Amino acid sequence: MNDPRVQVQQFPRTIHIIGVASGLGAADRGCESAPDALRALDLIERLRARGRRVRWVETIRPYRDGSTLEAVVDICKYLAQQVESAVRQAELPLVLGGDHSCAIGTWKGAARALRSRGPIGLLWIDAHMDAHTPHTTPSGALHGMPLACLLGHGDPALTAIAGGTRLEPGRVCLIGVRSFEPSEAALLQRLGVRVFFMREIQERGLEAVMRDALQIVQCGTVGFGVTLDLDALDPVEAPAVGTPVPGGLSAAALRPALARLATLPTLLGGEIVEYDPQRDREGVTGMLAASLAEALLVGEAVPAFAEIEYRYGAHHYDPLPLVLVRGEGAYLWDEQGRRYLDMMSAYSALSHGHCHPRITRVLAEQARTLALTSRVYYNNRLPLFLRRLCEITGLPMALPANTGLEAVEAALKAARKWAYTVKGVAPDRAQIIACEGNFHGRSIAILAMSSEAQYRDGFGPYPLGFELVPFGDADALERAITPDTAAFLVEPIQGEGGIIVPPPGYLARCARICRAHNVLLICDEVQTGLGRTGRMLACEHEGVRPDAVILGKALGGGVLPVSALVGRRDLMEVFRPGDHGSTFAGSPLAAAVGLEALNVLVERRLPERAAELGGYFMRRLQEISSPLVREVRGKGLLIGVEIDTERVPARVLCERLLERGVLTKDTHGRVLRFTPALIITREQIDEAVAALRAVLTELDQAPPA
Numbered sequence: 037m038n039d040p041r042v043q044v045q046q047f048p049r050t051i052h053i054i055g056v057a058s059g060l061g062a063a064d065r066g067c068e069s070a071p072d073a074l075r076a077l078d079l080i081e082r083l084r085a086r087g088r089r090v091r092w093v094e095t096i097r098p099y100r101d102g103s104t105l106e107a108v109v110d111i112c113k114y115l116a117q118q119v120e121s122a123v124r125q126a127e128l129p130l131v132l133g134g135d136h137s138c139a140i141g142t143w144k145g146a147a148r149a150l151r152s153r154g155p156i157g158l159l160w161i162d163a164h165m166d167a168h169t170p171h172t173t174p175s176g177a178l179h180g181m182p183l184a185c186l187l188g189h190g191d192p193a194l195t196a197i198a199g200g201t202r203l204e205p206g207r208v209c210l211i212g213v214r215s216f217e218p219s220e221a222a223l224l225q226r227l228g229v230r231v232f233f234m235r236e237i238q239e240r241g242l243e244a245v246m247r248d249a250l251q252i253v254q255c256g257t258v259g260f261g262v263t264l265d266l267d268a269l270d271p272v273e274a275p276a277v278g279t280p281v282p283g284g285l286s287a288a289a290l291r292p293a294l295a296r297l298a299t300l301p302t303l304l305g306g307e308i309v310e311y312d313p314q315r316d317r318e319g320v321t322g323m324l325a326a327s328l329a330e331a332l333l334v335g336e337a338v339p340a341f342a343e344i345e346y347r348y349g350a351h352h353y354d355p356l357p358l359v360l361v362r363g364e365g366a367y368l369w370d371e372q373g374r375r376y377l378d379m380m381s382a383y384s385a386l387s388h389g390h391c392h393p394r395i396t397r398v399l400a401e402q403a404r405t406l407a408l409t410s411r412v413y414y415n416n417r418l419p420l421f422l423r424r425l426c427e428i429t430g431l432p433m434a435l436p437a438n439t440g441l442e443a444v445e446a447a448l449k450a451a452r453k454w455a456y457t458v459k460g461v462a463p464d465r466a467q468i469i470a471c472e473g474n475f476h477g478r479s480i481a482i483l484a485m486s487s488e489a490q491y492r493d494g495f496g497p498y499p500l501g502f503e504l505v506p507f508g509d510a511d512a513l514e515r516a517i518t519p520d521t522a523a524f525l526v527e528p529i530q531g532e533g534g535i536i537v538p539p540p541g542y543l544a545r546c547a548r549i550c551r552a553h554n555v556l557l558i559c560d561e562v563q564t565g566l567g568r569t570g571r572m573l574a575c576e577h578e579g580v581r582p583d584a585v586i587l588g589k590a591l592g593g594g595v596l597p598v599s600a601l602v603g604r605r606d607l608m609e610v611f612r613p614g615d616h617g618s619t620f621a622g623s624p625l626a627a628a629v630g631l632e633a634l635n636v637l638v639e640r641r642l643p644e645r646a647a648e649l650g651g652y653f654m655r656r657l658q659e660i661s662s663p664l665v666r667e668v669r670g671k672g673l674l675i676g677v678e679i680d681t682e683r684v685p686a687r688v689l690c691e692r693l694l695e696r697g698v699l700t701k702d703t704h705g706r707v708l709r710f711t712p713a714l715i716i717t718r719e720q721i722d723e724a725v726a727a728l729r730a731v732l733t734e735l736d737q738a739p740p741a
Contacts, residue, residue, distance in 0.1 A: 051088055051333055052122040052129045053080070055095030056309075058111055060104050061137025061178035062278050066312035071095050071132045073313035077326045086334040093118065108137050108178050109193050115141030116148065116198045123149035123304060130329060133309030135179040135278060136166055139263050142307050143186055144198035150258050156304060157207040157253025157260035158186075159297075161290075163267040163281040165213055165220040165231070172219035179278070179310075183208070184220075187227055205229045207257055209249040212237065212268040215281045234283060242289045246296070259304040262297060262332060266310050266325055272685070272705075274324050276316030287324050288354050294332040306332045318684045318735050320691075356694055356701075363390025366713045366720055368699060379693075379700040379724055381713045383531070384563045384674070387590035388636055389713040395593035395632050402628040410619055421627035424634050425602055428572060429585050433608035435601045436622035436630075440562035440588030441477030443599040446616060447525065447558050447586055448481060450601065452501070453610040455522035459554060466522040469555075471507035475532030476525065476560055485525075508538035510545040517549070523556035523583075528574035531563040534707040535676025537669050544578040556607065562588040562599065563674070567637050567714055570647030570672030577671070583607060593633035598626045642714040646672040652718060653710065656725045662732040675710040676703070677728070684735050692734070696727040 055071025075092065083090045096115055098107045115131065115138055122129040123146050131142045147156050160166070166183040170191050173180055178194075185194040188202040195202070205227035214234040224231060230252055232245045253260040271280035273287050297303055311325050360376075362369040366389055368376045381387060388395060402417070409415050418436065425434045435450075437443040448468060455466035470476070470485040483491055484498035492498070503521075505512040507530055517524075528543055530536040543559075550557040559582040564574035566587060571577055573585060584603030592598035601608075620626065637643065650672035657668045657677060666678040679686045679702075686702035693700060700709050710724065 049089075049126060049128045051083060051090045052118075052127040053090065053092045053132065054115065054118050054122075054129060055092070055132050056111060056115060056134035056138040056141075057095050057097045058108070058134045058138070059278075060098060060111075060135070061108050061182075062135035062310075063104070063175075063177050064135070064278060064312075066314045067133065067135055067278055067310055068097075069313050070134060070309075070311040073316075073322055074132050074308075074311070074326055074329075077319075077322055079326050079329060082326065082330055083333060086330065088334055093122075104178065105191065105193060108140075109197065112138065112141030112144070112194065112197050116145035119143075119145030119305065120149040120198070128303070128333065129305035130333065131305070131307040131309075132329075133307070133311075136162070136263075136265050136309045137178040137182050138309060139166075139182040139307060140185045140190075140194050140197060142263070142305070143203060143261055144201045146261055146304050147203060148198040148201040150304075151201060154258040155204045155207055155256065157209075157255075157257040158203055159209055159211060159249055159253055159260060159262045161211045161263065161268045161285075162265040163212060163215050163234075163284055164265070164279065165210060165216040165224060166265075167220040167223050167229075168217070169223070172217070172223075174217065183210075184223065187229070189223060189227075207253055207255070207260075209252050211245060211249055212285050214283060215279075234285075237285070242285065242293050246293045250297075250300075254302055257302070259302040261304045261306065262294070263307040263309070264294075264328065264332075266308065266321065269324065274321045276312045276314075276321035278310040278312055286354070287328070289351070291328060291331045294328055295335040298332055298335040303332075318688050320685070320688050356690060356699075358694065365389040365391075366716050374697070376694070376697050376699045377712075377720055377723055377727075379698055379710050379712050381711055382594065383589060383709075384568050384711055385589035385592065386594040387567060387642065387714045388593050388633060389715045390594060392593060392636065394636055395595055395629060398628050398632040399593075399595050399625070402625050405624075407625040408620065408623045411617060411622055415624045415627070417624040417627035417631070418622045421622075421631040421634075424631055425587070425600055428634060428638070429587075429602045430581055431585065431602045432605045433603060435608065435611070435616070436618075436626070437588075437599045437601065438597045438618060438621050438626070439477075440560075440586065440599050441479055441482065442618065442621070443562070443586045443588055443601045444476045444482055444525075444560060445479060446601045447523075447560075447584055447603075449616060450584070450603065450607055450610055451523035451525075451556050451558065453615075454556065454607050455520075457610055458606055459522065461520050461522065465520045467501055467503055467518060467520045468522055469503045469505055469513065469516050469524045471526055471530070472504050473507050473530050473533035473536060474504075474525075474527060474560075475530065476527075507533070507536060508542055510542055510549060513546055514549045514553075517553045517555055521553065521555050523558050524550055525558045525560060527560045528564050528577075529569065529671060529674060531674065532703055534678070534703050535670050535674060535709065537671060541578065543575055543580050547578075547580045547582070550583075556584065557582040558584040558586065558603075560586045562586055566590040566634075567643035567646050568672055568674050568711070570643060570650055572637070572643050574671070590637075591630050591633055592626070593629050593636070596626055596629050598630040598633070600630075637714075640715075643672075646714045649673060649714075649716060649718065649721065650675065653721050653725075656721060657710070657728070660725070660729050660732065662729075662736055664732050664736055670710075673710075673712060673714060673716070677708040677710065679706055679708060681706045688735070689728075689731055692731040693727055696730065698724050698727040
């Protein structure tokens with residue numbers, strides 16, 4: 037197949053769905069409504085839309101009084117008969133629990149159906165081992181025993197189901213385990229069951245682990261099954277499970293791994309258990325469970341491009357589930373032709389909108405004429421770009437770079453060399469002060485002044501010479517300054533930190549403090565600059581002219597990475613030939629695009645437009661009355677809506693907005709960004725507000741956990 041996009045396939049086997057509406061094995065009735073809840077999520081319709089024949093055969097419920105053990109035995113016996121019948125008829129059973137004790141019936145039934153042909157294998161995906169026996173269990177709960185029963189070491193009444201059929205330990209693999217008792221581990225080790233602990237998955241990757249596990253469960257077997265306890269997922273993504281354990285699998289990794297199994301003719305069936313709808317107030321875990329079932333049975337629902345990226349790309353992003361193919365103005369389109377209103381604008385890089393006609397025309401013309409020379413020669417585009425940058429910022433000299441990170445690194449180098457050559461700081465003593473919660477990039481040097489644990493974890497050691505102070509606290513800045521302080525690096529508004537706006541007068545006071553102590557004030561305006569907040573530079577709101585400004589993102593007009601450090605003369609003149617450089621920075625192509633991006637900003641009065649429409653947008657958002665919203669804050673068209681994350685993660689709102697045709701992204705799981713292109717209209721703002729209002733109402737009216 038030459039076309040890489042996913043196409044609908046016709047599958048020969050009918051999917052035979054059986055619900056098990058019981059939480060008896062877990063001594064918790066929360067998951068007994070799981071099959072009904074998953075059915076209500078249109079799982080059958082989704083599978084049929086993907087070309088599958090589907091029958092929901094029945095939902096098994098406890099049908100007699102008696103002990104928990106007797107009731108679970110009855111359920112598992114009947115379930116084993118149903119699964120055995122489905123497998124004998126060459127159907128593909130999908131069991132939806134309920135607690136994990138139902139696995140005894142599921143896999144004993146499958147094994148008995150095929151025992152004349154050979155053994156079956158089993159992939160057991162779970163945070164736990166579920167390998168307790170009646171003699172080792174600390175709680176007595178049967179949902180902690182099913183694997184031991186399947187291997188012949190459980191309660192006699194359970195092991196005797198399906199004629200005492202049992203699985204061969206050497207053909208069973210556990211994946212994602214991170215919570216267990218020593219007695220369970222000892223039993224499985226003695227029997228020879230292969231366990232892929234979570235730490236191994238983190239080291240090797242889920243794809244490599246699944247490849248090894250498949251070799252085990254397919255070697256010498258007539259087929260294999262998959263049982264998924266949803267607590268295998270990280271509880272941040274799937275909170276509504278029976279026994280959540282921190283640090284689990286991500287759905288983004290598990291979904292394509294299951295999708296690859298769907299293509300294997302040896303797949304015998306699947307089982308998904310331990311979903312608790314009573315805890316799933318926003319419905320996120322149920323939707324995940326349905327999407328994982330769909331992936332296992334028919335492959336990934338998202339286009340193949342996402343699978344290709346996951347296979348070949350490093351997993352340092354967790355994209356929302358859509359593939360975009362076209363953009364124009366404030367809108368984007370996906371592969372199916374659906375239109376979305378873009379409220380992200382690539383973290384302010386698309387302030388001009390997608391594919392601005394003037395900018396793309398300059399891009400094409402310059403690319404056809406002269407794209408790159410390197411800086412060992414002059415070109416006829418860079419001087420005009422540098423002059424315009426200096427005119428707009430009011431600062432006399434500029435250094436071109438590619439990304440915002442590179443411009444920040446140039447600023448750090450300039451500040452340190454200035455401290456030694458101009459201020460007189462002793463060699464290797466220069467200090468740079470930054471703010472807690474900052475985001476200046478992710479290079480090793482920049483991470484040395486980050487307070488975000490995830491950004492730093494695993495990448496040290498870090499260079500010295502950085503001091504952090506609370507953002508918005510000018511007194512803390514003054515206390516931190518020493519004779520060795522070279523510069524104070526600050527974002528006028530913290531973007532990645534959560535659209536944090538400092539108190540009025542903060543930046544102006546910082547400027548006075550820096551001037552009094554002969555300390556450079558360097559404003560990182562990569563996100564806030566070039567009109568985003570309603571002024572060309574955000575520092576202009578308080579009448580501040582810093583000693584240096586860092587620009588990027590929108591400087592490339594949404595088509596190229598273009599950035600710059602612009603600063604006062606004695607700072608910029610510390611650089612000598614050979615001190616700093618970049619092959620692509622200042623290229624004719626980048627300079628032509630950057631110049632046109634600046635001209636469009638000025639000629640179309642986009643900063644003034646951001647001030648007017650930003651005020652309108654803020655008012656409309658503040659009119660929304662919802663207990664899920666903690667605060668609306670920002671300036672111009674840089675706006676954040678802080679969400680009550682005790683009630684719903686901000687990512688869930690992003691996913692619901694996506695379904696309504698509005699694209700945005702959360703920051704740190706708690707704040708929704710609204711940073712649209714500066715060309716946005718009032719009508720488009722109203723469209724976004726209406727979608728947010730509807731999503732908030734929908735989530736607020738969901739049943740309580």
